[in-house]
Amino acid sequence: MDMIRVGIDLAKNVFQVHGIDRSEKAVWRRKLSRSEWLEVLQQTVPLHAEIGMEACGSAHHWARRLQALGYTVKLIAPQFVKPYVKSNKNDANDAEAICEAMSRPAMRFVAVKTIEQQDVQAVHRVRSGLMEQRNAKANQIRGLTSEYGVVAPREIAQLRRAVPVWLEDINCGLSDRFRRLLVGLWEDLRSLDDRIHELDREIMEIAASDPVARRLQQLRGVGPMVATALIATVGNAKQFANGRQMAASLGLTPKQNSSGGKERLLGISKRGDAYVRCLLIHGARAMIQMARRRTDALSVWVMCIAGKRHPNVAAVALANKTARIAWAMITRGTDYQPEPSAC
Incomplete structure (x- = not known):
């Protein structure tokens, strides 16, 4: 089989492949398991063939693995593949659509990320998630204390100063049981602050070391x-x-x-x-x-x-x-x- 293009539909455990030859005829359709698909692909697909995948979860990892084997890999944004899906959506049709989309001369492709890029992106994603958790925790404190007639300030910096004052003030209307709960919420908020500050320092180090x-x-x-x-x-x-x-x-x-x-x-x-x-x-x-x-x-x-x-x-x-x-x-x-x- 003299394949020139192969479309691969990625999944967690099952990989659907669709290969075509120089006459644009489908010559290889197969569903492969995660443990075998790279080995089978090496045995079947020549190095001069282009391999296309959607830029989805794990795509950059597999792209780097295939590039290390000597293949030319092209990642396509999912919204550019969707117009080429024929009839019903399934793995086989998705792989065929990827193969068709990568053949378009005006198609735009996604650059394969390096390990270093993914490391930095992971730091930002974790920090962003912690920021959301911190906002949710602060809003939970505001909502719960309002039920006791205690109005929390809007800014989180002022909330940090207000919570210790509430815990020390025995006349602010908070019950003993809720005070114990508030202590736990306050510790959670401070823990999230510490984690965010830790990631901020790491981002500063990355920025200082990268020219x-x-x-x-x-x-x-x-x-x-x-x-x-x-x-x-x-x-x-x-x-x-x-x-x-x-x-x-x-x-x-x-x-x-x-x-x-x-x-x-x-x-x-x-x-x-x-x-x-x-x-x-x-x-x-x-x-x-x-x-x-x-x-x-x-x-x-x-x-x-x-x-x-x-x-x-x-x-x-x-x-x-x-x-x-x-x-x-x-x-x-x-x-x-x-x-x-x-x-």
Whole structure:
């Protein structure tokens, strides 16, 4: 069998493969178990064949394994595979759709992440999860204490100062049983704070040791958090032809609904990694606050937008520009140049 393309539908224990030859005829359809599929694939598929998979869970791991064996691997976003699924959805049809999608000349592929990228991304994901748990714990404390007539402050920093005061005040209306419960909730909250601070220190160490992250922090509105998250997501950014493509992949460009030659631009598309987009926009908001007291070209540019449009529009516009500048700095290995960035 002279296969040129193989589509693989990944799962936890079962892998469906679909291979075609040079005449675009299906020559290999098979369902393989997790323990045998790599060995069977090596015995059946020639090294010159391209292998395609959806960019889903474990895809980057298997892509690295296949690349180590000498294969060319292409990862495709699931939303780009879906239009090629024929009839009912099942593993065999999914594998065939992947094989068909990877043959399209204009198809966009996902870059395979390195182990280092996944390590940094894992740190951010764990920290994000802990932040959600901490917010949930703080809201639980607020909700429970309100039933005893004790109103908790909105900011978590003030809540940290308020809880010890409530525990010491015997006249605040809390019963002895609830005080014991509150002590446990307070310890949970402090434990989450400690874990988040530990991960913050680790992110600072990663940002200090990575030369690309250090250069990205020259950008205003980009600190260790944004720099490391951006590197974990885009890597060397070579998969993007220009900065606009990278900004579009992060959902920072307008969504279109154009027809009949009439262009209609909507809000941002919000595609791609929502976590990185959120960090970039928050960094832009912080930069805008400082830009009010500055007179450089970039500050004047963003304040001109903020004066005419909603502040959120200005923040997104600045985040878009930051992503484009970051692409240039990553791909060209250059430092931040303030004057060209203001154009």
